[in-house]
Amino acid sequence: MSAQQPIRNDSHDTVDEKFKAKHFESIEEARDSASEINDSTPRTYADIDEGFDPKVVLAIVRKIDLRVIPVLALMYCISLIDRTNLSMARAANDKAMNKELQLDVGNHYSLATMIFFIPYIILEIPSQIGLRYFGPKIWLSLSCFLWGVVMMCFGFLNSWQGLVGLRALLGAFESTLFPGAAYLIACWYPRKQMATRNTAFYFSSTAVGGLSSILAWGISQMHGTAGKSGWRWIFILEGLMTIMIGIIGFIFLQEFPDRAKFLTEEEKEIVRTRIERDRGDATHDPLTLAKMREYAMEPQPWIFGIMFMATTLSAYSMAYFLPTILQGMGFSNMLSQLLYAPPKIWAIFPGMFLAYWCDKTRQRAASVMFSATILVIGTIMFSQLKNNQKEARYAGTFLAYGGATMNVPLVLSWTQTSIRSQSKRAFTAALLVAWGGVGGILAGVLFMQEEAKQGYPTGIWSTVGLNSFVVVAAAGFKIWFARQNRRADAGEIILQDHPGFRYQA
Secondary structure (H helix, E strand, C coil), X not given: CCCEEECXXXXXXXXXXXXXCCCCCCHHHHHHHHHHHHCCCCCCCCCCCCCCCHHHHHHHHHHHHHHHHHHHHHHHHHHHHHHHHHHHHHHHHHHHHHHHHCCCCCCHHHHHHHHCHHHHHHCHHHHHHHHHHHCHHHHHHHHHHHHHHHHHHHCCCCCHHHHHHHHHHHHHHHCCHHHHHHHHHHHHCCHHHHHHHHHHHHHHHHHHHHCHHHHHHXXXXXXXXXXXXXXXXXXXXXXXXXXXXXXXXXXXXXXCHHHCCCCCHHHHHHHHHHHHHHHCCCCCCCCCHHHHHHHHCCHHHHHHHHHHHHHHHHHHHHHHHHHHXXXXXXXXXXXXXXXXXXXXXXXXXXXXXXXXXXXXXXXHHHHHHHHHHHHHHHHHHHHHCCCCCHHHHHHHHHHHHHHHHHHHHHHXXXXXHCCCCHHHHHHHHHHHHHHHHHHHHHHXXXXXXXXXXXXXXXXXXXXXXXXXXXXXXHHHXXXXXXXXXXXXXXXXXXXXXXXXXCXXX
């Protein structure tokens, strides 16, 4: 059945009295209630928590919050640090890394930033298959451990070619984490809690990761210790941190809801029932080649992917080139590293508020459009204002980075709320993050070394143009989703193979 298959107009008759809400006295009774959505007269729920004690539901959600989000955030935090600390290492000790590895020759640095994303993109979807087979605890923590080993190897490089090779290997191991985390979070939470949890996961990572510039600057003061440059110590010590976090992940990272050990059977049934009522995909269905071909033919995930690419282009360009941009504003080498942190830390406050509002009101398009708009405004401010307006230009970096980092979890969660089935969720999460990798490649290609003194005009205006597209695409999705919902309400179509499913826009 297609995602919008026509159905008979009489298929939405009034639901029988037997389906009215009630408190469940047993697991079997809850399971029977959840399975009603597959009945010939399916029931939809205005409130997915009907029949459950609100205090019990709240306690279960808090358990999940404390055991799922923090460990994933910690692992993604070190992932962001490891993939972007190249800019910090390059700027350290009067750019000693440039001299030792010849990164200031041609496009060596841009190639090193870009090559990370080639295996990162290619391995996104295969990584989702491994995630289900081995489980998050083994699959994600082992990957973290291995890229930590790769990070330590950076500290012993003697050529730019070796840097490019290790960056490619780093991309291969890191390809597992972000799509795996997005999929795991979606398996645990209903749609009304997805934006808040994805934002908490992502922003806690970026906020702590924002301190990486200060950490890198501090480590770089070891310049000359044991005969090694400061930039080498940045990679060695941060790689050691990654290895430790990989071990922590193996101890504390949680599995999928059906394998969770920190919940009782009754609590797991409540989790399953809430998700079944919300979108009808609590049961795992394997991701096969046939399903991938089917999902790849739908335009919706691809449009979301391009929106995600535009967002990550800005986020990665700020991560890789902001220290250089700040130096272009007239800040010293040391200040350019220290001033890198405040925009990343500030973004968490409006970001969490916007995510909460987004989940509360279901106004997902408006949230994405707002973030993309301030991203565009901020980018124009820091790139086009005159050099004597240093404070205003620096304020623009807050808006630009805030808009980019707010939209990463918002676009991700909006995509996840617009689909059904776990196999499709895994495929779409991987596809979206792969497009995010394309944004990383574009950051390396469009922000060209030869344009550094001119303020990277090609990269800047590409960022402005692509994120203007995000505003238009989000508005288009809002109009189209609303129309499809009206048609589903009228009984003309079935959305996402489920009579009770409605888009959120």
